[in-house]
Structure formats: C-alpha cells, structure tokens
Amino acid sequence: MSTTTTRPAHPARFRQAEARGRRIGRPLLVASGIDRELDEALMQRIGAALLERDELGARLAEAMRLPPSDPDRVSHAQLAAALASPHRTAALPPTLTAFLDEVRQVPDWVDWDRVERGAATYRYLGRSAHDVLLQLSLIGGYRFGGPADLLVLTGGLGGANTLRRLAETQAWTLAVSQPGGMRPGAEGWRLTVHVRAMHALVNSRFERRWDRDRFGLPINQADQAGTLGLFDATVIIGCRALGVPLSRQQRDDLMHLWRYLGWLLGVHADFLTDDERERTRINYHVLVAAGAQTQAGRDLARASVDAQVERSFGHASPVLERLHQRYARARVLSMLTAFVGVRGMRDLGLPARVPWAFALAFAGNTVRYRLLGALPGGRRRLEERGARVQQELLASTFRGSPAQVGALPDAR
Numbered sequence: 001m002s003t004t005t006t007r008p009a010h011p012a013r014f015r016q017a018e019a020r021g022r023r024i025g026r027p028l029l030v031a032s033g034i035d036r037e038l039d040e041a042l043m044q045r046i047g048a049a050l051l052e053r054d055e056l057g058a059r060l061a062e063a064m065r066l067p068p069s070d071p072d073r074v075s076h077a078q079l080a081a082a083l084a085s086p087h088r089t090a091a092l093p094p095t096l097t098a099f100l101d102e103v104r105q106v107p108d109w110v111d112w113d114r115v116e117r118g119a120a121t122y123r124y125l126g127r128s129a130h131d132v133l134l135q136l137s138l139i140g141g142y143r144f145g146g147p148a149d150l151l152v153l154t155g156g157l158g159g160a161n162t163l164r165r166l167a168e169t170q171a172w173t174l175a176v177s178q179p180g181g182m183r184p185g186a187e188g189w190r191l192t193v194h195v196r197a198m199h200a201l202v203n204s205r206f207e208r209r210w211d212r213d214r215f216g217l218p219i220n221q222a223d224q225a226g227t228l229g230l231f232d233a234t235v236i237i238g239c240r241a242l243g244v245p246l247s248r249q250q251r252d253d254l255m256h257l258w259r260y261l262g263w264l265l266g267v268h269a270d271f272l273t274d275d276e277r278e279r280t281r282i283n284y285h286v287l288v289a290a291g292a293q294t295q296a297g298r299d300l301a302r303a304s305v306d307a308q309v310e311r312s313f314g315h316a317s318p319v320l321e322r323l324h325q326r327y328a329r330a331r332v333l334s335m336l337t338a339f340v341g342v343r344g345m346r347d348l349g350l351p352a353r354v355p356w357a358f359a360l361a362f363a364g365n366t367v368r369y370r371l372l373g374a375l376p377g378g379r380r381r382l383e384e385r386g387a388r389v390q391q392e393l394l395a396s397t398f399r400g401s402p403a404q405v406g407a408l409p410d411a412r
Contacts, residue, residue, distance in 0.1 A: 013292070049268065049271070054224075083100075103264060115182055115253075115260060130170070150206070166397055171398075176192060200266075224266070224271070233255070233280050245373075255276050306329070312396055336350070
C-alpha cells in the first residue's frame with residue numbers, strides 16, 4: 001500500500017511564539033486602541049500567505065533562469081534597460097513585457113498629490129525616520145525567525161557586507177521620497193521594481209534548499225506584508241514616540257505612498273492599505289503569528305550594531321573619527337534599548353544601555369518641530385533640513401562610494 005506525505009496547513013513557525021508576540025505587540029494596542037482580540041480569519045490569512053509568493057515576479061525569475069540560447073530568456077541587461085524607460089519597448093521577451101505592462105499600469109486609487117505629500121513627510125521626519133527604520137524596524141525585526149535566517153543564507157546581510165546592505169536600504173528609501181521619485185521610470189520607481197525582481201530571484205534560487213515546512217517560502221506574502229508595515233505605520237509610531245508631531249494628513253499621505261510602494265513590490269491586495277489603524281491591526285496579527293527568535297537574528301543584530309564603527313564621518317582627525325564611530329554605536333544601543341526594552345535586548349543578544357539617546361532625540365525634536373517648526377515656513381525648512389540630514393547619513397554609511405541599491409543576484 002502506498003502512502004503519501006501531506007504537508008501541514010501552515011509552516012511550523014506560524015504562531016510558534018504567540019504569547020511572546022502578544023507581549024511585544026502590546027504597545028501597538030496602547031498606541032492605537034485596536035482590539036486586543038484576534039481576528040482568526042486574518043490569522044489564517046497570514047498563515048496561508050507564508051506559502052504564497054509574488055507570482056508575477058516568480059514568472060520573471062523563471063524566465064531569467066532560462067539558458068542564454070532560449071528566445072524567452074530575460075537577461076539582467078534587458079530588465080535594467082527596460083526599467084530605465086517609462087514607455088513600452090519593442091522586441092522584448094513576452095514574460096518581461098507582461099511584467100512591465102503590470103508595473104507601469106498605475107492603479108486607479110493612486111493619488112499623485114498624496115504620493116508627493118507622503119514623500120515630503122518622509123523628508124520632514126529627517127533623522128528620526130532613519131533611527132526608527134534602523135533600530136525598531138530592522139534590528140527589532142531580527143527577534144523573529146524566518147527572514148533573518150534567509151538573510152544569513154543568502155549572505156545579503158552579515159560580516160563585511162553589513163554596512164553596505166544597510167546603506168542600500170537607505171538609498172532606496174531616499175530615492176522613493178524624492179519629489180517625483182515614484183513616477184514610472186523615475187529613480188524611486190525603478191529601484192522599487194528592481195527590489196521586486198531581486199526578491200523573486202532570491203525566492204527562485206533558494207526555494208529548493210529552504211526549510212519550507214519550518215519557515216514557509218523564502219520570501220512570502222506574509223513576510224512582505226510585515227516588512228511593509230515596518231516602513232509605514234511603524235515609522236509613524238516610532239517617530240511620534242521620538243517627539244515628532246505628525247498631522248493626520250501627513251500620516252495618511254505617508255501611508256498612501258507606501259501602499260503604492262507595496263503594490264509595486266507585489267504585496268497581495270489583502271495586505272495593502274493606506275489606513276494607519278488597519279495597518280497597525282495587521283502588524284499586530286503578524287507579530288502574534290511570528291516565529292521564535294533564532295541565532296541568525298542575534299548574529300545579524302550584533303553585526304548591524306557593530307557596523308556603526310565602520311561609518312565614515314569625514315573628520316580630518318583620526319581620533320575624532322574613531323570617537324564619532326564609537327558614539328554612533330553607543331547611540332544605537334541606547335536608543336534600541338528604549339524601543340525594544342531590556343528583554344528585547346536580551347532576545348537579540350545585545351547589551352542593554354541607559355536610553356540617553358532616546359531622551360536627547362526627544363528633546364531635540366521638541367525644540368526643532370514644536371518651537372522652530374511652528375514659525376512661518378517652518379515645515380518647509382524642516383523638510384529641507386530633514387532631506388539634507390538623510391543624505392548625510394547615507395553618505396556616512398556608504399563611506400564615500402556611490403549610493404546605490406544592490407545588483408540583482410545571479411539567476412542560476
């Protein structure tokens with residue numbers, strides 16, 4: 001008699017550390033007032049999404065893995081050249097044509113005025129956006145198994161690559177927040193679609209050796225939904241905690257910008273929203289559904305903190321440069337302790353520190369935004385200053401090299 005092996009309905013990581021996820025997500029309940037009772041339908045949707053991919057991106061990745069002699073093969077050069085133009089290009093492989101037709105078709109719900117205001121809001125957030133993305137979103141996200149383990153497997157973040165990979169994420173967020181940056185063919189739009197292709201290639205390349213029964217697909221719809229939430233609602237919550245005032249319209253517009261970004265990245269419509277409260281509700285359920293801490297997350301957290309001493313601040317004196325680098329590392333540990341707490345630092349294998357950096361940032365933001373920002377022309381000056389600070393932070397992380405997003409991985 002033959003037997004068949006039935007895969008479990010959800011990967012093992014699904015709801016693996018539910019009590020821990022509820023505890024970590026408690027501040028979201030307090031900050032937003034969302035219902036603490038779980039929506040079981042949403043939980044099951046997240047569990048199923050762990051086994052779902054971006055199908056349009058997957059078809060492109062498969063075409064890029066074809067042998068060079070195959071007329072349907074898509075090359076890296078063809079993709080790069082096509083993304084540089086906002087218009088249809090003749091004589092392209094059919095899979096690439098279908099992919100481009102999709103991403104160039106702007107959804108009816110996109111409001112370009114809101115997109116532009118959302119980008120301006122990101123610039124207005126200045127250094128605070130950088131702090132939240134690095135510490136709460138990125139390093140704080142290493143408390144859960146799955147995505148961190150994939151980063152270690154791919155070598156995309158760790159060791160000597162850490163600082164550059166952090167800088168590449170910064171370069172992308174700055175590109176999408178430039179005026180006009182998300183129009184089809186513009187730099188922010190192009191880099192976003194580039195990231196989508198990168199995700200698809202990683203999925204295609206590593207799926208065969210990935211522990212699907214434990215983690216789901218390497219890059220799946222549930223993790224993409226969670227990542228999107230780290231860039232929109234989490235940034236809003238974190239920056240407000242740092243003392244940055246944000247109007248209702250600013251928050252709504254920032255959410256709208258990232259809804260369009262999520263659509264371009266291939267995130268399923270079930271997880272796309274420009275409603276901050278709904279995003280926070282999804283984020284809470286993603287936390288409850290998340291897997292337990294793994295060693296990969298601890299290794300990446302330590303590498304991300306230690307990478308701060310490799311930044312270049314441009315001091316003529318080597319002594320001042322070293323002091324600034326040590327200060328940057330200490331500042332991350334201090335502010336991270338405020339964001340994730342002593343228990344969170346222990347989970348990450350990092351030393352907890354007195355949150356002096358959080359207090360200094362809050363005091364500085366209070367003066368900058370609530371006093372100086374209230375003067376005539378204050379918001380415009382804050383946007384200009386914020387954009388300048390973000391560029392300076394990017395330059396210090398790239399250490400004088402040109403700012404760019406990582407090249408697409410080998411398709412085979």
